[in-house]
Amino acid sequence: GAGVSQSPSNKVTEKGKDVELRCDPISGHTALYWYRQSLGQGLEFLIYFQGNSAPDKSGLPSDRFSAERTGGSVSTLTIQRTQQEDSAVYLCASSIIDRAYEQYFGPGTRLTVT
Amino acid sequence: QQQVKQSPQSLIVQKGGISIINCAYENTAFDYFPWYQQFPGKGPALLIAIRPDVSEKKEGRFTISFNKSAKQFSLHIMDSQPGDSATYFCAASKTGNNRKLIWGLGTSLAVNP
Numbered sequence: 001g002a003g004v005s006q007s008p009s010n011k012v013t014e015k016g017k018d019v020e021l022r023c024d025p026i027s028g029h030t031a032l033y034w035y036r037q038s039l040g041q042g043l044e045f046l047i048y049f050q051g052n053s054a055p056d057k058s059g060l061p062s063d064r065f066s067a068e069r070t071g072g073s074v075s076t077l078t079i080q081r082t083q084q085e086d087s088a089v090y091l092c093a094s095s096i097i098d099r100a101y102e103q104y105f106g107p108g109t110r111l112t113v114t
Numbered sequence: 115q116q117q118v119k120q121s122p123q124s125l126i127v128q129k130g131g132i133s134i135i136n137c138a139y140e141n142t143a144f145d146y147f148p149w150y151q152q153f154p155g156k157g158p159a160l161l162i163a164i165r166p167d168v169s170e171k172k173e174g175r176f177t178i179s180f181n182k183s184a185k186q187f188s189l190h191i192m193d194s195q196p197g198d199s200a201t202y203f204c205a206a207s208k209t210g211n212n213r214k215l216i217w218g219l220g221t222s223l224a225v226n227p
Contacts, residue, residue, distance in 0.1 A: 033214065042219040043158070043203065056214060091157050100214060101146040101207040105157025
């Protein structure tokens with residue numbers, strides 16, 4: 001079966017532009033997570049979705065970051081007015097709601113802000 | 115504060131040797147401890163996991179040892195191979211409405227041929 005997919009795989013944008021990153025989770029996975037990973041660093045939790053609602057947005061770095069999920073499936077992470085410090089790999093993961101410890105990750109979107 | 119502390123940050127092992135990565139946690143409510151493996155350019159993938167009612171779990175060359183009283187758990191990779199070279203993350207989770215994983219900072223393992 002299909003795994004988690006993310007698009008685009010790479011995105012280069014100019015400082016100040018808005019970007020949208022997309023995540024398609026595994027079908028039937030009601031939990032969805034966004035993480036950020038800087039070069040050689042660990043995983044920084046951004047936001048968690050349970051269905052279409054986001055009970056935990058505690059990791060979003062600033063109000064320039066937002067995310068939504070529609071139809072209990074596809075999620076979009078939007079970064080407004082991008083800054084150079086936003087450059088990182090953005091990872092999406094999904095899981096069955098009762099098995100949050102077993103997360104399936106997509107390949108990530110590498111964002112470069114010039 | 116870092117709820118799951120992982121060490122070492124990096125590790126170099128010779129082929130055939132044993133790789134050992136350690137993690138410690140504070141919150142006794144954690145009830146599941148997975149390890150994830152990440153190859154360059156890929157997302158992390160679940161490798162092996164353990165519950166606190168078990169002291170050891172083995173899957174092939176990979177073993178988790180768990181010490182509940184010390185609040186520590188470790189990953190042992192026996193007969194390490196160059197293909198094991200990757201970043202390894204420990205994590206912890208607890209049952210609840212927000213079942214997110216709490217991650218260690220990762221260990222970069224290099225296995226020399």
